[in-house]
Amino acid sequence: MFIESFKVESPNVKYTETEIQSVYNYETTELVHENKNGTYQWVVKPKTVKYEFKTNTHVPKLGVMLVGWGGNNGSTLTGGVIANRESVSP
Known part of the structure; x- marks a missing residue:
């Protein structure tokens, strides 16, 4: 099965005349060594990194x-x- 073209319907994808723009939120965790009340402890915190991609539509x-x-x-x-x-x- 060969697909010649397709379109993504998502609030994170935007089509323009010359490019496709998309946003991706990468969710991960971060390990931080913090000093709290004179003692050090390891704290795991959630972290989100936002990536923005642009792809030209011209082949x-x-x-x-x-x-x-x-x-x-x-x-x-x-x-x-x-x-x-x-x-x-x-």
């Missing part, structure tokens, strides 16, 4: 670099020749 041109043609120099040369022949640019 770039894809190229293939062949590897294994006689070591590093051969594969680099072959990939460069093919990329130049196909007019691939960054």
